[in-house]
Amino acid sequence: MTTEQTDWAQLMGFDRLPTHIVEKRVSDLLDLSGKKAIVTGAGGDGLGQATANRLAGSGADVALIGRTLSKVEKRAAEIEKRWGVKAYPILADLSDWDQVHRAVAESKEALGGLDIMINNPVMVVGGAFEKHTKEDIDQTMLGSLTMMMYGAHAALEHFLPQGSGRIINIGAVGGRVQQPGLTVYCAAKAGVIGFTRNLAYEFASRGIHVLGVAPGIMIKPDMKDMVLNPQNDGQRAGRASIHNAIQHQVQLGRVCLPEEVANMVAYLASEAADYMCGQTIDVAGGQWMG
Structure with a gap:
């Protein structure tokens, strides 16, 4: 090639194209x-455990981080038995900066x-915004956005020296659409979308996929x-809100299983x-602003 052609080839990244995938x-x-993957918030019955299972089913060894050791121990044992991979339970309070960083380092070891870092923390207080206390707002913002930043920061301490890694942040479609009684939560999840976009912009050139x-x-x-x-007025109101969303916003007209969302997480990983x-990426049955 001529010098000009070589320059253009480098500019276009031709030397970095993953041509090995063509025949796969x-x-x-x-x-x-x-x-090797970390999944936070993995001890319960929701997306964390479903994601840990999807990654393990695809062959990854996983560390399950949660605030109740018995729960993540149970999930880790289930995963090892089902998929034959390594699964380690790690105890940590994801709202504590030092514990998050320690847990990620412990997971790597x-x-x-x-x-792979699956960033899946959540704490949310719902209800009418005018009835929220300072503690309600602080807890929701901490659990739905700030803890996400803690996890990403901890993962980057290990990803940057090796020049590779994937961070997948779990947001919510509420970050794009309005949902009654979830004003603070939805604002936090809109922040997750912005955080994901900006983190990717900052670190993509250093080998980190976000x-x-x-x-x-x-x-x-x-x-x-x-x-x-439903046992009380709050639960009845919650049920009514879900029904309204399914009827007027969710184009597929149903709720989803955590495993359906975990499918996308595994793909992105x-x-x-x-x-x-x-x-x-929205995995929300076509939910849109109604």
């Missing part, structure tokens, strides 16, 4: 065998490396029980998503 199946690209997933209305056992058997950057 998509299923090959989704294989996470040998990868236990797994023998770190490739992406986000925005779930819609996921049904967990406690939520299903609340919908079928894989080589198949290598040319995506800074985006937050």
Whole structure:
């Protein structure tokens, strides 16, 4: 090639194109065998455990971080038995800066490396905004945005020296649409979308992939029980809000399983998503502003 052609080839990144994928199946690209992943908020019945299962089912070893050790121990044991990978339970309060950084370092040591950080913390206080206390607002912002920043910061301490890694932030479709009684939460989740975009902008050139997933209305056992058997006015109001969203905003007309959202998380964690950057993908049944 001429000097001009070489310059243009470098400018276009031709030398960095992943040509090895051309002859592969998509299923090959989704294989996470040998990868080491952290999932926060993984002890309950929601998206954390579903994501840990999806990553493990794709071959990754996983560290499950949660604030109740018995819960993450139970989930880790289930994953090891089901998928035959390594699964480590890690105790940490994700609202504590030092504990988050310690837990990520401990996870890397236990797994023998770190490739993927699934940032899935949440604490939310719902209800009429004018009735919120300072503590309600602070707790929701901490649990739905600030803790996300703690986790990303802790992961970057390990990703930057190795020049690689994936951070997937779990937001919510509420970051894009209005939802009654969730003003502070939705504002925080809009912040997650902005945080994801800006973090990607800052670190993409240093080998770090940053992406986000925005779930819609996921049904967990406690939520299903609340919908079928509301016990008080607050739960009845919550049920009415969910029904209104499904009827008027969710184009598929139903709630979803955490596993349906975890499918997208697993995809974004894989080589198949290598040319995506800074985006937050809605998995919300087509929910839109009504």
